Amino acid sequence: MTRNTREDVVQAAGRLFAERGYHGTSMRDLGKELGLLGSSLYSHIDTKQELLVEVVERGGRLFQASAASALAVEGSAADRLRRFVAGHIDVVLDHVDEARTFLNEARSLEPAYRRRVVAARDRYEGVLRELLGAGAVDGSLAAGADPKLAGIFILSILNAVDRWFHEPGGIDRDALVDEIFSFVTAGIG
Amino acid sequence: MTRNTREDVVQAAGRLFAERGYHGTSMRDLGKELGLLGSSLYSHIDTKQELLVEVVERGGRLFQASAASALAVEGSAADRLRRFVAGHIDVVLDHVDEARTFLNEARSLEPAYRRRVVAARDRYEGVLRELLGAGAVDGSLAAGADPKLAGIFILSILNAVDRWFHEPGGIDRDALVDEIFSFVTAGIG
DNA sequence: CCTTCCCAAACGAACGATCGTTCGCTAAAC
DNA sequence: GTTTAGCGAACGATCGTTCGTTTGGGAAGG
Numbered sequence: 001m002t003r004n005t006r007e008d009v010v011q012a013a014g015r016l017f018a019e020r021g022y023h024g025t026s027m028r029d030l031g032k033e034l035g036l037l038g039s040s041l042y043s044h045i046d047t048k049q050e051l052l053v054e055v056v057e058r059g060g061r062l063f064q065a066s067a068a069s070a071l072a073v074e075g076s077a078a079d080r081l082r083r084f085v086a087g088h089i090d091v092v093l094d095h096v097d098e099a100r101t102f103l104n105e106a107r108s109l110e111p112a113y114r115r116r117v118v119a120a121r122d123r124y125e126g127v128l129r130e131l132l133g134a135g136a137v138d139g140s141l142a143a144g145a146d147p148k149l150a151g152i153f154i155l156s157i158l159n160a161v162d163r164w165f166h167e168p169g170g171i172d173r174d175a176l177v178d179e180i181f182s183f184v185t186a187g188i189g
Numbered sequence: 190m191t192r193n194t195r196e197d198v199v200q201a202a203g204r205l206f207a208e209r210g211y212h213g214t215s216m217r218d219l220g221k222e223l224g225l226l227g228s229s230l231y232s233h234i235d236t237k238q239e240l241l242v243e244v245v246e247r248g249g250r251l252f253q254a255s256a257a258s259a260l261a262v263e264g265s266a267a268d269r270l271r272r273f274v275a276g277h278i279d280v281v282l283d284h285v286d287e288a289r290t291f292l293n294e295a296r297s298l299e300p301a302y303r304r305r306v307v308a309a310r311d312r313y314e315g316v317l318r319e320l321l322g323a324g325a326v327d328g329s330l331a332a333g334a335d336p337k338l339a340g341i342f343i344l345s346i347l348n349a350v351d352r353w354f355h356e357p358g359g360i361d362r363d364a365l366v367d368e369i370f371s372f373v374t375a376g377i378g
Numbered sequence: 379c380c381t382t383c384c385c386a387a388a389c390g391a392a393c394g395a396t397c398g399t400t401c402g403c404t405a406a407a408c
Numbered sequence: 409g410t411t412t413a414g415c416g417a418a419c420g421a422t423c424g425t426t427c428g429t430t431t432g433g434g435a436a437g438g
Contacts, residue, residue, distance in 0.1 A: 003413055026397065039400080046399095149372070156349035179334070185376045187374045188321065188333060188373060189331015215423065229387070
């Protein structure tokens with residue numbers, strides 16, 4: 001019988017928070033997920049809220065790291081935008097639980113933590129906006145649309161990907177990035 | 190002292206479900222919203238779940254009616270698409286509670302009802318897809334993109350509008366429809 | 379206009395279930 | 409032999425819901 005670690009608890013919490021929501025997940029549910037009693041979880045953590053904070057922070061770090069690595073791409077702003085899109089999709093598909101919880105369960109965070117999430121989202125959106133602006137300057141992207149609105153539209157598309165895209169079957173991940181990138185730059189035609 | 194009607198209860202439920210989620214809303218919370226005890230609500234309804242069903246169904250009917258009126262627009266497929274976009278935005282902004290609950294709280298519905306919501310969403314998405322296809326045929330819309338993916342992208346943008354767009358301040362609703370329509374047809378440039 | 383009666387809205391106590399959490403204990407791994 | 413994951417009973421609070429009772433505003437009749 002292998003024992004459970006704090007890491008197992010955080011991961012299981014992410015799974016259930018993403019699937020049923022914070023308020024839809026009880027500590028006894030979470031225990032059952034690991035073959036434990038609810039009370040046993042308190043050998044690893046102090047409060048349920050602490051689990052939410054940890055999962056959400058992980059989601060935030062993943063998005064932040066992805067944005068940073070997109071900014072580090074050499075080449076045109078369009079190249080960096082492509083990496084931004086690909087990175088976001090990787091986060092959302094490879095870390096569904098953390099990403100979903102970060103995007104959907106922030107309202108269940110205590111106010112101070114929720115504010116940090118909002119700030120993190122704003123910074124992330126700011127990176128995208130600057131990418132669009134830089135593309136208008138270096139000529140690698142069209143300068144037609146309002147970068148603020150364009151950024152919001154792009155994020156709306158990216159954040160929803162995990163709700164409908166499933167591997168395998170249908171197009172693969174690279175093709176999805178291509179489709180989104182071309183929709184973003186040219187719309188339906 | 191004006192008494193409360195069942196309608197008041199359903200509307201308050203929509204408000205709280207949209208704001209805090211189904212599991213984040215207790216019957217005593219809901220009572221307090223109306224100046225009542227939680228138990229008093231049962232003069233108007235049978236179960237909490239019944240309230241969720243009713244709010245979600247209202248959301249579904251609003252989207253369905255909007256789609257129907259878009260299909261009834263005479264002219265090109267592009268004209269109908271524009272009305273589809275404008276109608277969706279009206280639903281999402283004028284009926285925030287029902288729309289949000291329909292879009293976000295379906296997972297808290299009992300399976301039979303949840304399936305009906307999924308089916309309703311599929312039909313709605315189907316209307317959009319047919320509009321895009323018809324536009325490719327009558328030449329009023331470009332035929333470049335996969336209509337299935339384009340439909341998903343458009344809905345992703347539309348469903349997120351209520352999270353960031355606030356009247357008044359900034360652009361008005363008509364301008365928003367224009368921006369979305371032009372992003373959909375031409376992307377950022 | 380006043381009274382009477384009625385009915386639905388609201389109360390408030392209480393139900394059993396479940397919530398997050400505590401604590402003293404056991405048992406197994408290093 | 410020390411540590412620590414896990415148990416299991418129990419805490420007070422809150423959950424959705426029930427039920428007998430109280431209440432107040434509108435219809436009906438004088």
